[in-house]
Amino acid sequence: MMRVVIFALVAFGALAACADPTTSQTLPGETITIDTHHGPRVFTVEIAADMKSQERGLMFRRQMDPDAGMIFVFYPPQMVSFWMKNTFIPLDLIFVRADGTISSISANAAPLSETSIPSAEPVRAVIEINGGRAQALGVGPGDRVHAPQFTVAAQ
Secondary structure (H helix, E strand, C coil), X not given: CHHHHHHHHXXXXXXXHHHCCCCCCCCCEEEEEEEEXXXXXXXXXXXXXXXXXXXXXXCCCCCCCCCEEEEEEEEEEECCEECCCCCCCCEEEEEECXXXXXXXXXXXXXXXXXXXXXXXXXXXXXEEEECCHHHHHCCCCCCEEECHHHCHHHC
């Protein structure tokens, strides 16, 4: 009887964890480098490459390491729009063209906002980092992002 109760508690705990929106997801990761006028800046990002991971993004996260982030990849390049619903930390959204150059940055997107944050042109990717980091590190439009998504074969 004890074994059944323990199994039931473990199974219930696993189901509760799956139903809990605050449970962090595990996505593949990679290191990307952004060449700025102040030198290269390195980030470790999670890759949101499918619809499910892109819909969730960084929602429900309460903190993120200073040089961490998430990259959203789109094939083919397209106009995209983001919002901050259920996102508790301010973010910089870096919109990146297919050639790896930064198109634009939406700095310090307000947590929990449902205001649309659109790209200015079709983009291959959007990189989300902690709010204010792009300015603090000198990341800006025209800078180049080095990541596998921006190779000639990916275009």
